[in-house]
Amino acid sequence: MTKKEKQAKIARVMREFKAGTLKGSDKKKVTNRKQAIAIALSEAGMSMKGKSDAYIDAYIDTMMCMEMEEPEEEGMEEEEMDGSCGKKR
Numbered sequence: 001m002t003k004k005e006k007q008a009k010i011a012r013v014m015r016e017f018k019a020g021t022l023k024g025s026d027k028k029k030v031t032n033r034k035q036a037i038a039i040a041l042s043e044a045g046m047s048m049k050g051k052s053d054a055y056i057d058a059y060i061d062t063m064m065c066m067e068m069e070e071p072e073e074e075g076m077e078e079e080e081m082d083g084s085c086g087k088k089r
Contacts, residue, residue, distance in 0.1 A: 006044040010063045013040035033057075 001009075016022040017036035024030050030039065034053070037060055041048055048056050 001045055006046060007063050007066060009044040010040040010046075010060065013043055014060060014064055 013022060014036060017030060017033070017040075020029065022030045022036055022039065024035065024039065030036050037056055040060070041056075048059070051059075
C-alpha cells in the first residue's frame with residue numbers, strides 16, 4: 001500500500017467518524033475520537049505505538065488537510081488565512 005493510499009484510507013475513516021457513520025467491530029457507532037483514529041491507522045496498516053496522543057492527533061489532522069488541500073490562489077495574504085489547513089476564513 002502506497003503512502004497516498006494510506007492517506008486516503010485514513011481520511012475516509014475520519015470522514016465517516018465526523019459524519020457519525022463509523023462503526024466498530026461490534027457494529028455500534030464510534031463516538032470516541034481516539035477509537036476512530038485507532039481504527040483508521042489499523043485499516044491503513046500503520047502503527048503509532050509509543051507515540052503521544054498529541055502527536056497522533058496532529059498527524060491525523062495533517063493527513064486530513066492534505067486530502068482536502070486546494071491549490072493556493074495567487075495574491076492571497078496570510079491574514080486572510082485561517083490556521084486550520086490553510087483555508088480562507
